[in-house]
């Protein structure tokens with residue numbers, strides 16, 4: 616099982632065996648966590664990165680609401696439980712080496728607790744050099760390909 620999805624038409628949540636198989640297939644950190652990126656399903660906007668453990672992943676799949684593990688509070692955390700800014704989860708994908716998850720969600724309100732649309736909105740912290748203006752790198756690259 617590489618993905619799990621729920622939708623408004625889905626009537627049966629994934630079975631305990633399905634969830635167990637998914638958990639078994641994932642690569643967790645030593646703390647038992649997997650990073651989970653939440654992405655707005657229709658716009659592609661990257662909303663936030665949080666962490667799931669086996670239990671929060673199970674709750675996410677069984678309820679359809681994004682549920683994470685808060686590292687600082689050390690508790691299960693249904694995103695939006697207090698703010699109302701819930702995330703309906705449409706699908707869960709694992710990356711190629713199964714150590715990162717991508718949650719396609721439908722976000723209610725702002726994803727970030729500061730009120731910004733995503734946790735990254737307006738937070739560019741660096742702008743690298745334009746590679747097209749770097750002659751020496753361009754010359755090196757040409758040399759490597761001939």
Ligand SMILES: N=c1c2ncn([C@@H]3O[C@H](COP(=O)(O)OP(=O)(O)OP(=O)(O)O)[C@@H](O)[C@H]3O)c2ncn1[C@@H]1O[C@H](COP(=O)(O)O)[C@@H](O)[C@H]1O
Pocket residue numbers: 663664665666684685686687688693694695696697698699700726727728734
């Ligand atoms: N609401 C959020 C929230 N929304 C998005 N994120 C992102 O999710 C990441 C969670 O990763 P971590 O495990 O490092 O979070 P944390 O620092 O342990 O979590 P907190 O103790 O800060 O809740 C954060 O770094 C943010 O980028 C949030 N991180 C924390 N919260 C807190 O969650 C609480 C409940 O908020 P709602 O879920 O919106 O009701 C509030 O106290 C918020 O401050």
Ligand SMILES: [Mg+2]
Pocket residue numbers: 687
């Ligand atoms: Mg944090």
Ligand SMILES: [Zn+2]
Pocket residue numbers: 663726727728729733734735
């Ligand atoms: Zn944030």
